[in-house]
Amino acid sequence: MTAPDLSLRPAAPHLWQLRAMVALAGFAWGMTGPLTKLAISTGHNAIGISFWSTLFAAGILSGVLLLRGQRLPLGGRHIRLYLSAGLLGTALPNALSFTAYGHLPIGIMVMLLSLLPMVTLLMAWPLGLERPTPRRLAGIVLGMLGVALIVLPGTSLPDPAQAIWILAPLIVAISYSGESIVIAWADIRDMGPTATLCGMSWGALSLITPVMLITGTGFDITAFGAPELAVMGLALLNLVAYAGYIWLIGHAGPVFASQTGYVVTGTGVLLGMIFFGERHSIWVWGALCLIVVGVTMVQPKQDDP
Structure with a gap:
């Protein structure tokens, strides 16, 4: 079996366009951290937040x-894509990450999520x-050491x-990586990013809704307080980030697209310090340095993917 053509359109975008999309998607995703923290800290459940935002x-x-x-394609292969990518890219990671935001600082969360390129590469x-290379293997080792610096010191x-x-x-990083692989292998040239993301959203919603109803974790979004507005903001920011991310996967491949983790990390750490007064130990800053260097080594050497 050979890898499919990942291009979504005949004319390849310029490198500056790819990098601009990396910055936009990463910044949008980085801003979701503080909004998630706000919604979770007020008592809303992760499943309910995931339902409304989706x-x-x-x-x-x-x-x-x-x-x-346009019509949303509803062929068999399309529905399989919507469900599988919806599970790996929205339903599962949202439930886990929204819950974890209630227990971990925003900075720590985004640092660990920045391991996405390494996990994607392994998958x-x-x-x-x-393609594996000694340099990329060394980058993965540095990422593992970075995680150890966060977990082991008391x-x-x-x-x-x-x-x-x-x-x-x-x-969550493993789940997102699986989604990247699913999208990269799927033939979505007849759909485009908007239709793909729309189908994934409905696929994820079909999985989230029964869980929310069974667990009774829904809440009234029409209260329009700060937590509810934060959930709405999450939806908009995720739309921007996801559309850009899918576009990047189609034009440059899953590992290049996962470079959004750099921007997500910087944005999340900074906003966590500004709005939530987070301060990190020397171990965490050392871990961040190792992870950033490791992710850099994991990226392909070519400037133009």
């Missing part, structure tokens, strides 16, 4: 398709989408008991 996204995207006169190798986290929650963002 519903808003699905509704907005459906409206965009309607205005364009892409067996599928022939990426003073790296505000509360050592929080260490168990480190697993959540790591699983």
Whole structure:
């Protein structure tokens, strides 16, 4: 089996356009951290937050398709993509990350989520989408050492008991990487980023809704307080980030697209310090340095993907 053509359109974008999209998607995702922290800290459940943010996204995207006169493809392979990518890219990571934000500082969360390129690379190798090199292997080792600096020292986290929650963002990174691989291997040239994201949103919603109803974790979004407005902001920011991310995967591959983690990390750490007064130990800053260097080594050497 050979890897599919990942291009979404015949004319390849310039490198500056790819990097601009990395910055835009990463900044939008980095801003979701403080909004999630706000919504979670007021008592809203992760499943309920995920339901409303996904519903808003699905509704907005459906409206965009309607205005364009487009229909959402509903073939068998499309529905399989919507469900699998919706599970790996929204339903599962949202539930885990929203919950973890209630237990971990924003800065720690975004640092761990920045391991996404490394996890993506490990999953892409067996599928022939990426190529292993000694430099990239060394980068993965540095990333693992960075995680160890966060978990092992007793003073790296505000509360050592929080260490168990480190697993959540790591699983989220694995889930996002799986989604990247699914999208990279799927033939979405007949859909485009908007339709793909719309289908994924409805696919995720079909999985989240039964869980919310069974667990009774819904809440009244029409209260329009700060937490509810934060959830709406999450939906909009995720739309911007996800549309850009899917576009990047299609034009430059899953590992290049995962460079958004750099911007997410910087934005999240900075906003956590500004709005939530987060301060990190020397161990955490050392971990951040190792992770950033490691992610840099994992990226392909070519400037133009």
